[in-house]
Amino acid sequence: MALQLLSIFLFSTLALFSLTESKLNVEYYNKTCPQFETIIQRIVVDKQLASPTTAAGALRLFFHDCMVGGCDASLLISSNSFAAAERDEEINLSLPGDAFDVISRAKTALELQCPGIVSCADILAVATRDLITIVGGPFYKVRLGRKDSFASFTKDVEGHIARPNMTMDTIINMFALKNLNVHEMVALVGAHTIGFSHCSEFRKRLFKFSQTSEFDPSMNPTYAKALQELCSNNTKDMAAFNDVMTPGKFDNMYYINLQKGLGLLASDQAMISDQRTKPIVELFAKDQDAFFKAFSHAMEKVSLYKVKTGKMGEVRRRCDAVNRLEVNPSKKIAS
Known part of the structure; x- marks a missing residue:
């Protein structure tokens, strides 16, 4: 029985790693941005000390992003004249500004150190993990190499985030x-x-x-x-x-x-x-x-949900806006 359960667990775990996900690894920035994790750690520690609700906010931000179309930082994009973005959907309006701010600060610091290298999606995943550990939670590995989404739409959110009144x-x-x-x-x-x-x-x-x-x-x-x-x-x-x-x-x-x-x-x-x-x-x-x-285990699994790599996404220069105005909505992976 134990052997059977182990086999089921291994099968489900291996099934998790699709061809796309296999491109991610924990050493992704070792050569292109070796100060990546050190910079994020410094930013999140400073922010958490200044605003103790940052950890909870970032964790919620990460989860709301990943559950809608995958972990692609689409939730960080601001609405514009072309489309209303995910962050302006009713359920996301209560997401705290501290959570967005800590990601923005980390992105700014990383752009100064290694411009155009680190995605906002990877920053969000690692910053969330680090903030969880700061407030006493477990440390877990975060595989890196995600790309950021090309677009974000409010219409994609409904039905993907649990609400308190749901059965x-x-x-x-x-x-x-x-x-x-x-x-x-x-x-x-x-x-x-x-x-x-x-x-x-x-x-x-x-x-x-x-x-x-x-x-x-x-x-x-x-x-x-x-x-x-x-x-x-x-x-x-x-x-x-x-x-x-x-x-x-x-x-x-x-x-x-x-x-x-x-x-x-x-x-x-x-x-x-x-x-x-x-x-x-x-x-x-x-x-x-x-x-x-x-x-x-569950956070590692969520962090790999529908990640985008290669030409499926981009590395944004700013986390709240895509790199170009001519956005092709079809490039947004369906939720």
Whole structure:
């Protein structure tokens, strides 16, 4: 049985590496830009110290980029007179400016050191990994050599990013379409161990939830009442930490919280009651190393999703704009 499971794992892992992905490697910039990782490390450390929410923002930015058409930095492109870009789609409007800023700073520094060499997609992937480690998370290898997309459109976003009010069936199916299984999905959602969510994303759980309960009965009552007070004025800018216990530390407390009814988002709390996800939540709550290993594997897998190499993309001079105005939309790989 163990041999059979190992064979299945190896087959699924090998299937991940397509011909395109095989062109990526961890030493991609060793000769063309040897200071690549050192420069990124300096930039992200400075930014995280100045703005402690940067790590959570970059992680969310990375995930939202990769899930829509692949890890190609299309989310970094600003809208223009030709098209409304992904970053202006409603679900991306709450992405923090700090996350965009740290990537922009790293790109500027790298352009000065080795112009036209390092893609924004690679910067985003490595900066996210480094920021995760700064706040206590696991280190994992990032294969390099991605190219940046030629275009970005708001219409490509819908249906690719999970929302708090979605059912577990919908979320599991959404991840499955990206070749991510339930175990990997639960590990990736553990990114909510850092960061925050606005009241609009969980308000429905707090007020007039049902005819028999003012708030979602799956919530810890004390926690629910505290959130009611926070969100009582219905102010869009008000937010709460996703992990109420250790909000600035990347650890497994998020899963422990779910067991206590301290999950902020409905989709998070649902994982402790769904029989497909509950055993995984319980494993990660008990064993942080298991969570870190699963998270690292899943992040490496996501980072290779529909990457663009060669003529499929370009190395942008600026991360918020393509290199030329004459954009051919057909070059954007379909989501």
